[in-house]
Amino acid sequence: MRAAVIQFPGSNCDRDMAVALRSVGGDNSTQIVWHKETELPEGLDLVAIPGGFSFGDYLRCGAIAAQSPIAKAIVQHAERGGYVLGVCNGFQVLTETGLLPGALMRNAGLKFVCKPVDMTVQTADSDFTRGYAQGDKITVPVAHHDGNYTIDPEGLAQLQGEDRIAFTYDNNPNGALADIAGILSANRRVLGMMPHPERAMEPAHGGTDGVALFRALADTMALA
Amino acid sequence: MKARVHVMLKNGVLDPQGDAVRHALGTLGFDGVNGVRQGKVIDLDLADGTSEETIRDMCEKLLANTVIESYSVEIA
Numbered sequence: 041m042r043a044a045v046i047q048f049p050g051s052n053c054d055r056d057m058a059v060a061l062r063s064v065g066g067d068n069s070t071q072i073v074w075h076k077e078t079e080l081p082e083g084l085d086l087v088a089i090p091g092g093f094s095f096g097d098y099l100r101c102g103a104i105a106a107q108s109p110i111a112k113a114i115v116q117h118a119e120r121g122g123y124v125l126g127v128c129n130g131f132q133v134l135t136e137t138g139l140l141p142g143a144l145m146r147n148a149g150l151k152f153v154c155k156p157v158d159m160t161v162q163t164a165d166s167d168f169t170r171g172y173a174q175g176d177k178i179t180v181p182v183a184h185h186d187g188n189y190t191i192d193p194e195g196l197a198q199l200q201g202e203d204r205i206a207f208t209y210d211n212n213p214n215g216a217l218a219d220i221a222g223i224l225s226a227n228r229r230v231l232g233m234m235p236h237p238e239r240a241m242e243p244a245h246g247g248t249d250g251v252a253l254f255r256a257l258a259d260t261m262a263l264a
Numbered sequence: 265m266k267a268r269v270h271v272m273l274k275n276g277v278l279d280p281q282g283d284a285v286r287h288a289l290g291t292l293g294f295d296g297v298n299g300v301r302q303g304k305v306i307d308l309d310l311a312d313g314t315s316e317e318t319i320r321d322m323c324e325k326l327l328a329n330t331v332i333e334s335y336s337v338e339i340a
Contacts, residue, residue, distance in 0.1 A: 100329055107326060143331040148280050190332060
């Protein structure tokens with residue numbers, strides 16, 4: 041597996057993401073790429089956009105990051121069929137680039153929510169989620185102020201009809217439409233999710249339910 | 265030249281912040297506030313002759329997220 045973690049000013053989960061990827065792909069699998077780069081490393085399998093507060097959440101969460109020099113290269117990577125994982129602020133960046141539909145609004149309760157949440161795996165049909173079974177209950181931490189996913193009724197019907205809702209919350213912490221915690225692109229190679237699987241990798245984290253996601257990715261890319 | 269862009273959540277998109285403001289006004293004793301919608305005002309200082317079309321392009325590409333927001337442009 042060859043992976044890159046994108047680093048914006050204000051990213052704060054970039055190192056956690058790199059540690060998670062290296063734990064399944066090996067120490068040399070993953071490099072950090074600064075947002076001012078205009079090209080991604082050659083032969084890359086996966087781009088991971090980490091959590092944090094890129095550009096201080098100015099204007100809208102993820103809006104400035106989505107216009108940064110590296111964003112064009114990320115979109116091209118996705119259009120070539122490359123894998124992209126966006127977690128938390130990374131999910132917000134993916135909706136702002138248009139790689140994923142919908143938008144993430146201020147939490148319905150207006151509070152920053154930081155706690156482990158119970159989720160249900162809604163589809164195992166992707167290279168991100170095939171380490172789980174559909175219906176699996178997993179617990180992964182969230183930490184966000186703007187995770188209230190919304191999309192128009194046609195868009196929601198499309199996500200549902202194409203089996204592109206990856207995870208749903210069991211007890212909705214932010215008002216997200218249809219309890220959506222994570223969604224897939226049409227080609228199932230771009231995943232955006234608010235919860236942080238990279239923070240559920242070791243028993244010391246309080247849980248290891250994120251391991252199956254990273255393990256599935258590494259296994260896919262080892263075969264590719 | 266100067267232009268002012270108003271960005272608002274689209275009709276039908278729930279506005280939790282506006283609703284919290286409405287609630288707080290009620291707590292202060294202001295009766296009859298039926299709704300509050302909160303938006304943004306962005307003032308642009310532009311080169312003379314910048315067209316409205318260019319400003320609208322700025323809105324589409326960055327200033328507004330047209331999935332959830334609408335915008336209007338006012339040229340001073």
